[in-house]
Amino acid sequence: MSHTALIPSHRKPRQSASKTALRAGVAGGVLSTIAVAGAAGPAQAEPVTQTIEMPTITAGLSTTVAASAEATQQVALDLETQANQDAAAATAAKAAKKAKAEAVRKAEAKKKAEAAAKAEVKAKAEAAERASRASRSTERTTLSAPSGSSSSSGSSVSTASAPASSSASGSAASVVSFVQMQVGDAYVSGGTGPNSWDCSGLVQAAFRTVGVDLPRVSQSQSTAGTQVGLGNLQPGDILYWGGAGSAYHVGVYVGGGQFVGAQNSSTGVVQKSLDYDPPSGAVRVL
Structure with a gap:
């Protein structure tokens, strides 16, 4: 046996005649197309003179931006107004609380003054009553004094x-x-x-x-x-x-x-x- 008998062959397998013909035809067609395009290209080329205008969006964008800015400003104003209202409400509540405390203080002071005045009036009335009783006692003593011919029991009247x-x-x-x-x-x-x-x-x-x-x-x-x-x-x-x-x-x-x-x-x-x-x-x- 030959020493090369077991070494596989590296030659490409033969292609069939039909595949070879198909490939040749396709290649020929492509080359023909390239040749025709090359020949016709320089003669038919014309300079591009038409300008394509892109749609303008600046006007709409500016309106949107302006509206957004106005809305933002309005929100800021609303927030500022709310903050002012909250501050005013807090100030008013504080003032009302202070006024209430002052009213309570004045009411208590008035009540104490009235009580003191009543006590003073009562004290004066009691003093007047004591003075009146003392005066009546004095008069009673005078009226009950015995006459020059008083009896041993003392004349009562x-x-x-x-x-x-x-x-x-x-x-x-x-x-x-x-x-x-x-x-x-x-x-x-x-x-x-x-x-x-x-x-x-x-x-x-x-x-x-x-x-x-x-x-x-x-x-x-x-x-x-x-x-x-x-x-x-x-x-x-x-x-x-x-x-x-x-x-x-x-x-x-x-x-x-x-x-x-x-x-x-x-x-x-x-x-x-x-x-x-x-x-x-x-x-x-x-």
């Missing part, structure tokens, strides 16, 4: 210092008669008759029968005439309890150490001796 019973005359008699006719009537605060009275209402009505128009309240009635001493009383004189101008009770002296007055809701209108409730002073109107 005022008949020694008051004039003896004497018959009233004229207007004084009319006043005395009127008040004595009301004895037994009820006492009613603010009463002006005809069947119920308070102290000043009775006195006013009595003097009105003789054409004398007295003030309505006891404070004013206690200064309506000439002040007279309790040792110099005459029928028809107005008796008062408390200070002149600040009296809290009035009655009418009817003579003989007696007076008539609308005392209180328990007793009504009574006629009593002066030692029953010694007066503080007296005024003479008639």
Whole structure:
């Protein structure tokens, strides 16, 4: 066996005649086409003179940009406005809180001032009442002082210092008669008759029968005439309890150490001796 028998051959396999012819034809056709194009190219070439215009987008773009800028500016303005509103609201809330606190402080101060004023008024009233009681006590002591012919038990009353019973005359008699006719009537605060009275209402009505128009309240009635001493009383004189101008009770002296007055809701209108409730002073109107 030959030593080359097992070495494979490196020659290309033969192609068939039909494939060879096909390849030759294709190659020939391509070469022909190139030749024709080369021959015709320089003769048919013409310079390009037409300009192709690209669509212009500048106008639309500028409008879009402008709109976007305006929208951005509007947003910025809106944000600034909102910030200003928030700041104003915060300032207003702070001011309202401060005003409320100030109002509360003033209200408390006013309440304290009113309480202090009430306390002061009450203190003054209590002081006046104490002074009135002291004055009444002094008057009671004076009226109860025994006369030169006092008994061993000590005379209780005022008949020694008051004039003896004497018959009233004229207007004084009319006043005395009127008040004595009301004895037994009820006492009613603010009463002006005809069947119920308070102290000043009775006195006013009595003097009105003789054409004398007295003030309505006891404070004013206690200064309506000439002040007279309790040792110099005459029928028809107005008796008062408390200070002149600040009296809290009035009655009418009817003579003989007696007076008539609308005392209180328990007793009504009574006629009593002066030692029953010694007066503080007296005024003479008639």
